Every structure is written in structure tokens, then in C-alpha cells.
Amino acid sequence: MRVICDKCHGKARITTRREITPRFTKLYCVCNNAECGHSFVMHLEFAHTISQPASPQRPSIGNLLHDLTINQKQT
Numbered sequence: 001m002r003v004i005c006d007k008c009h010g011k012a013r014i015t016t017r018r019e020i021t022p023r024f025t026k027l028y029c030v031c032n033n034a035e036c037g038h039s040f041v042m043h044l045e046f047a048h049t050i051s052q053p054a055s056p057q058r059p060s061i062g063n064l065l066h067d068l069t070i071n072q073k074q075t
């Protein structure tokens with residue numbers, strides 16, 4: 001992820017990230033330009049879904065039977 005300093009427009013680096021919620025993170029950044037040295041916070045936030053993820057795989061019938069107790073299998 002590229003972060004640009006809004007003061008000098010040089011490259012900056014993320015020094016720390018603090019997850020506030022699973023969909024919102026604060027990025028603590030420092031400008032790489034030694035003459036600038038601006039330190040600042042950027043927000044990284046989930047916006048919206050473009051394509052739904054694949055559905056989680058359902059367990060096979062073999063795995064379901066394996067997890068049953070003997071009494072449940074006999075029933």
C-alpha cells in the first residue's frame with residue numbers, strides 16, 4: 001500500500017496500524033522526506049462488496065458420520 005504525504009507529496013511509510021474495528025483501521029505514517037518529516041494518521045475503511053466470496057464448503061457426509069457418537073450412528 002502506497003501512502004503519500006499530503007504536505008510535500010513524497011512517499012511516506014506506515015509505522016503502526018491500529019485496528020479500531022474489523023472494518024476500520026488507523027494507519028500511523030511518517031514521511032520519508034527528511035526535510036519534511038510530517039507524521040500523520042490515515043484511515044483505512046471497508047467501503048462495500050464488489051463480488052460476493054465463494055460459499056464456505058459444506059462438510060461431506062463422511063465427515064458428518066465420523067463426528068457422530070456410536071449411539072447416534074445406531075439411531
Ligand SMILES: [Zn+2]
Pocket residue numbers: 005006007008009010031032033036037038
Ligand atoms: Zn512530507
